[in-house]
Amino acid sequence: MSSALISLSNLGFAWPGQAQLLDIPSFTLQRGESLFLKGPSGSGKTTLLGLLGGVQTPNRGSIRLLDQELSALSASARDRFRVDHTGYIFQQFNLLPFLSVRENVELPCHFSRLRASRAIQRHGSIDQAAATLLAHLGLKEPTLLERRADELSIGQQQRVAAARALIGQPELVIADEPTSALDFDAREAFLQLLFAECREAGASLLFVSHDQSLARLFDRSLSLAELNRAATPTEV
Amino acid sequence: MYLLRLALASLGNRRFTALLTVFAIALSVCLLLAVERVRTEARASFANTISGTDLIVGARSGSVNLLLYSVFRIGNATNNIRWDSFERFADHRQVKWAIPISLGDSHRGYRVMGTSPAYFEHFRYARSQPLQIGQGRAFADDPFEVVLGAEVAKALDYRLGEELVLAHGVATISLVKHDDKPFSVVGILERTGTPVDRTLHISLAGMEALHVDWQNGMPARGAGVVSAEQARSLDLQPKQITAFLLGLNSKIATFSLQRELNEFRGEPLLAILPGVALQELWSLMGTAEKALFVVSLFVVLTGLIGMLTAILTSLNERRREMAILRSVGARPWHIASLLILEAFALALAGVLLGLLLLYLGIVGAQGHVQANYGLYLPLDLPTAYEWALLGAILSAALLMGCVPAWRAYRQSLADGLSIRL
Numbered sequence: 001m002s003s004a005l006i007s008l009s010n011l012g013f014a015w016p017g018q019a020q021l022l023d024i025p026s027f028t029l030q031r032g033e034s035l036f037l038k039g040p041s042g043s044g045k046t047t048l049l050g051l052l053g054g055v056q057t058p059n060r061g062s063i064r065l066l067d068q069e070l071s072a073l074s075a076s077a078r079d080r081f082r083v084d085h086t087g088y089i090f091q092q093f094n095l096l097p098f099l100s101v102r103e104n105v106e107l108p109c110h111f112s113r114l115r116a117s118r119a120i121q122r123h124g125s126i127d128q129a130a131a132t133l134l135a136h137l138g139l140k141e142p143t144l145l146e147r148r149a150d151e152l153s154i155g156q157q158q159r160v161a162a163a164r165a166l167i168g169q170p171e172l173v174i175a176d177e178p179t180s181a182l183d184f185d186a187r188e189a190f191l192q193l194l195f196a197e198c199r200e201a202g203a204s205l206l207f208v209s210h211d212q213s214l215a216r217l218f219d220r221s222l223s224l225a226e227l228n229r230a231a232t233p234t235e236v
Numbered sequence: 237m238y239l240l241r242l243a244l245a246s247l248g249n250r251r252f253t254a255l256l257t258v259f260a261i262a263l264s265v266c267l268l269l270a271v272e273r274v275r276t277e278a279r280a281s282f283a284n285t286i287s288g289t290d291l292i293v294g295a296r297s298g299s300v301n302l303l304l305y306s307v308f309r310i311g312n313a314t315n316n317i318r319w320d321s322f323e324r325f326a327d328h329r330q331v332k333w334a335i336p337i338s339l340g341d342s343h344r345g346y347r348v349m350g351t352s353p354a355y356f357e358h359f360r361y362a363r364s365q366p367l368q369i370g371q372g373r374a375f376a377d378d379p380f381e382v383v384l385g386a387e388v389a390k391a392l393d394y395r396l397g398e399e400l401v402l403a404h405g406v407a408t409i410s411l412v413k414h415d416d417k418p419f420s421v422v423g424i425l426e427r428t429g430t431p432v433d434r435t436l437h438i439s440l441a442g443m444e445a446l447h448v449d450w451q452n453g454m455p456a457r458g459a460g461v462v463s464a465e466q467a468r469s470l471d472l473q474p475k476q477i478t479a480f481l482l483g484l485n486s487k488i489a490t491f492s493l494q495r496e497l498n499e500f501r502g503e504p505l506l507a508i509l510p511g512v513a514l515q516e517l518w519s520l521m522g523t524a525e526k527a528l529f530v531v532s533l534f535v536v537l538t539g540l541i542g543m544l545t546a547i548l549t550s551l552n553e554r555r556r557e558m559a560i561l562r563s564v565g566a567r568p569w570h571i572a573s574l575l576i577l578e579a580f581a582l583a584l585a586g587v588l589l590g591l592l593l594l595y596l597g598i599v600g601a602q603g604h605v606q607a608n609y610g611l612y613l614p615l616d617l618p619t620a621y622e623w624a625l626l627g628a629i630l631s632a633a634l635l636m637g638c639v640p641a642w643r644a645y646r647q648s649l650a651d652g653l654s655i656r657l
């Protein structure tokens with residue numbers, strides 16, 4: 001097994017009837033590494049995440065996640081592979097408002113047997129795993145677990161989303177602008193908690209944002225425009 | 237199971253629309269079942285009205301008309317028939333029993349029927365059930381005795397021994413009353429669920445006594461008046477009756493006797509087979525009944541389309557929900573199943589609430605419907621046919637759920653994990 005978690009080579013993608021959006025000769029993310037990927041909106045960032053998640057397939061080239069060639073899998077196998085090995089945190093409104101905080105955190109365990117069994121192995125039960133993760137992320141209050149997710153503040157909601165991404169120890173956590181709705185101090189605090197939890201779980205973190213000021217906190221920082229040969233000069 | 241939990245939680249989040257949808261389905265289901273019950277019950281009670289009678293004979297008119305006045309106490313005879321015609325056929329060698337019927341009077345809206353004791357002995361309804369006298373006895377020799385149908389006794393609260401006055405004619409409000417000759421209640425029949433319940437039975441002699449002093453359709457005055465006491469001593473043999481029922485020794489003779497009656501030279505008679513005439517009458521009403529059923533089916537369809545609209549409208553605002561589910565590992569078919577489950581849950585809740593409404597409605601309206609329309613609505617569990625109808629509604633809902641499911645499936649494939657704000 002190689003030390004690379006993600007490796008892209010010679011990747012090309014274009015939406016049907018549109019110009020080439022992504023042309024990435026090579027890119028790797030190491031296991032346990034935290035990477036800041038800078039990309040303004042419209043730079044193909046969302047598409048890249050879609051490719052990594054196996055929701056879209058590239059026109060050419062290869063995407064390997066945990067040494068598995070994604071395009072070799074069927075669509076439903078890709079879906080399963082994604083949830084087994086990847087946790088997601090999005091910008092805002094990440095949670096299902098009609099479920100409790102606990103149920104939101106436990107969602108991936110209902111769709112991935114692997115993550116459910118890892119959560120049980122490590123914490124004894126899925127409920128315990130959710131409670132522990134939330135406590136580590138600063139949501140210690142026991143009553144909070146059973147509250148509806150939309151009763152929480154945005155900062156709290158993002159921490160719940162982080163707990164959900166981390167439950168069952170996926171190898172990769174992908175965060176897409178998770179801090180853009182938070183104020184500056186909260187951003188850094190949130191990131192520190194996220195780093196700590198990723199380290200503990202041994203997960204790699206791929207963090208996508210346009211906010212360059214956060215880059216210094218990561219192991220490595222890259223710009224999508226540098227990576228992507230198809231990027232138009234104005235975006236560089 | 238977990239998908240069901242998610243579907244219900246999501247529905248709970250939209251509970252106002254969901255409740256409205258459920259209520260619309262419930263009302264339509266309730267209507268369909270109510271129509272179905274009334275329909276079945278009407279048909280059954282209709283077919284149960286008369287049994288064991290081989291021929292009904294009256295003055296020549298239409299067969300449906302004859303059936304209506306002789307059995308259902310609806311409408312009037314156009315003509316009477318002579319007593320000697322009745323006697324002639326009552327003594328016919330093929331005839332086992334004959335029941336004379338004389339109509340024309342009423343009591344507070346209920347019809348009065350003059351007949352002979354043979355009526356209590358030979359008349360059958362439903363599956364060859366004889367009439368049962370619940371209290372008292374049949375009328376005997378005294379002409380001024382009356383036997384009440386169950387509903388007459390109950391609605392007007394009559395007991396044995398009470399006296400009542402009959403009215404001339406069959407209008408609910410009658411101006412001419414036979415108040416000089418009161419009748420006393422000697423018997424009350426058990427409930428039959430047929431027009432018998434709404435009839436007052438007197439002897440032919442009683443019927444004759446009421447009209448013995450009448451001339452040209454008007455009561456006598458002054459010296460012409462015959463008192464009840466005087467009437468008792470008169471010869472009260474009727475000269476005319478309205479119709480009669482015949483039971484034959486052998487069913488095989490039915491058609492030949494029918495022809496004999498219809499070709500009778502003494503006076504124009506009409507003999508009908510009750511079963512055939514009932515069929516004819518029901519085919520008249522059957523159209524309305526079928527129309528009602530079809531209308532209520534369409535109401536159910538409308539309810540389901542309402543549900544479809546509600547789910548489809550919600551799809552767009554739930555793109556985020558779908559994308560979140562996709563990001564935590566739900567596959568497109570999970571998303572599709574969620575929507576089908578949602579449709580099914582709404583329809584199931586609608587059906588259950590509809591059943592509840594139906595039973596509440598039956599409990600509430602049972603007495604009223606029975607008293608006014610003679611229809612007994614049973615509080616039974618749904619019949620196999622009703623279960624089948626409910627099953628068909630649920631299947632239709634499942635089928636309709638496929639439409640939003642398919643759209644959500646496509647949508648979630650296109651949207652992937654990204655939530656476009």
